[in-house]
Amino acid sequence: MKKIYNLFTKLIPCIFMMTMMTYSASAQCPVGQTQVTITMGDAVFTGENGWMLWDATAGTTVAGVNSNQFGGTAVPCAVSTPGGGWVDNGTVDACVTDGNTIELYGYESFGDAWTGDASVSVESTEDGSANGCDQQNFQFITLAVSGALDNDLTAGFGDGGIDCTMPDAGTNQVGDFMGSFSTVCVGCALECPDDITAGTDPGVCEAVVTIPDPILGNPDCVIIPSAGDFVSAQGAATPLNYNAAGLIVTPFTIPGVVQVPASATCVSEVCVDVEVVGDFGFATEMPEVTAEGVSLGFIIPVQAPDCQASTTTFCIPVGTFNAFAADGVINMQLEDDPDVDNFCNPATVQGTVDIPTSCVDFLNSVTGLANGPATYPVGTTCVNITGTGSGQGMDFPINCEVKVTVEDTEPPVLTCPGDFTFNLQGGECEQIYDYEVLVSDNCPTGEQEITGTFGSIGNCPGQGSTLSCG
Structure with a gap:
């Protein structure tokens, strides 16, 4: 078995792609601490937003970003960048x-209470390599907003004078409270299956392979079943109705x-996607x-140029959804809206739903x-x-990447011509015989090549040659 070292990567295929710029060292944390990653996007006005x-x-x-310092006195935040120096995301x-x-x-670090909003998120990105804990990928705070009301101590001077030593939203010394969290070292001894190499099944260019489930080595930790074995249903794109x-x-x-x-006890809701194209x-x-x-609920406006597709997701309690689905069809409608x-x-509307039909330990x-x-x-x-584990009062995601390699282990098959007898006439010592050898392969590559020595067949010494088909 192999330890899993990354639960938060996006794999394209089997290649780790990091899309965000990292400003501090990415060394993992020591015993008693957990690494978290703070992301700020959509910063505006040369990066006046901060956190x-x-x-x-x-x-x-613990850490902070003053992204609009403008040459003023450096603030006691862990990270400080020049005005406009912050890179989105x-x-x-x-x-x-x-x-x-x-x-x-x-906070808004220019101090004039005039800027757009930036999004700030915090997630744990601990791989356990130094603190001995399991790998983590918890989204603690998602898309909190740092905006114009979070102005600093000295309005209007753009001095970057954020007092990063004392949070006090009431006097705007730092800004608005955006959320809180606490970390814990989870020691569930997660082990992922090893990579697998297998040969092709007889006569086909593929193989049936079973990947073992991940294992939690700590008996006090458990796997929490999650929704799986989805049935997908989609309606037709329906033209919108209008009047004047x-x-x-x-x-x-x-x-x-x-x-x-009823057996899918882990399912509490079913989510329906409604896609609209129009105004x-x-x-x-x-x-x-x-x-x-x-x-x-209501369609969420796309907040972009009109006539583009946008999707709003509505999550429905499972009991209500089952009542809707009793006859195999969900009848829906968009209500009047004179602004559209x-x-x-x-200009259309279309509904789609993926319906979980069981609770599974792991998804493939x-x-x-369900993995199998x-x-x-x-x-x-x-x-x-993927799946979900639980230990020490905290649920955590499980994501094991396994490489399955299937090798073509079945050799090509030659189809040789049958035996044939020629009767040579007096004075003849050879007879030209045209024949073909066919090649079949369970995994054809588009190229077929036969090597050997070809020639006439005869009874004269030194004449003729053969191709071995055995």
Whole structure:
């Protein structure tokens, strides 16, 4: 077995791609601490947005970014960048003390309370290589907002005078409280299956391979079953209905749906995606969506040029969904919205749903089903075996990457001509004989090559040659 060393990577295929710029060292944290990664995106006005990570238990700053310093006195944040120096979706890694309360604050570092919003997120990215804990990928804070109201101590001077030693949202010394979290060292001894190499099955260019499930070596840790074995259903793209005032009621359906079985006890909700194409580019263009006469909510405007496709997801409690799906069809509709005008072509609405039908310990990324025997082609396939574990009061994601390599181990087959007898006439010592040798391969490459010596067949000494088909 092999230890898993990365639960937060995006693999394209089997290649780790890091898309964000890292400003601090990425060395992992020592015993008693956990690495977290803070990401800030959408920063505006030459990077006036900033943030600070504060250890409320210890009363100390963990990390921070003052992205608009403009040559003023450096602030006591762990990271400081020149004005406009912050790169969108840049990241900072920091070590936080396990068990302590960690708080995130945001600010506008120019001090004039005039800037756009930036998004800030915090996730654990601990690989366990130094602290002895299991690998982690927990999203502690997702898309918190650092904006104009988070202005600093000295308004208008652009001095970057953020006091990163004391969070006080009431006086804007740092800014708004954006969320808190605490980390814990989880020691579940996760082990991932080894990479697998197999030969092709007889007569075919593929192999059925079973990848073992990951193992939690600590008996106090458990696998939490999660939704799996999905059944997909999709309705037709239905043209929107209009009158002179704007959008009017537009019915659409999702046929082919099934109910979630009672045995799938881990499933609490089913999520339906509603895709619209049309005049949905402004904040007020958000018609209500209903299913079987029950309101699900409102379309989220795309906030982009009109006539583009946008998707809004509605999650429905499993009991309600099963009532909707009892006859195999979900009847839905967009309600009236006079703000949605008729100038896009096409202008449609379409519903899609993936319905979990069981609870599984692990999912296979290739099949989309519970991990088990699966067919893999010749070559190397990267497979992610995913699930959820629980230990020491914390749930954590499991993601093991396994490379399945299938080798073509079945040799090509030659089909040789049958025996043939020639009777030579007096004075003849050879007879030209045209024949062909056929080659078949369970994994053809598009090229077939036969090597050997060909010639005439005769009874004269030194004449003739043969090709061995044995």
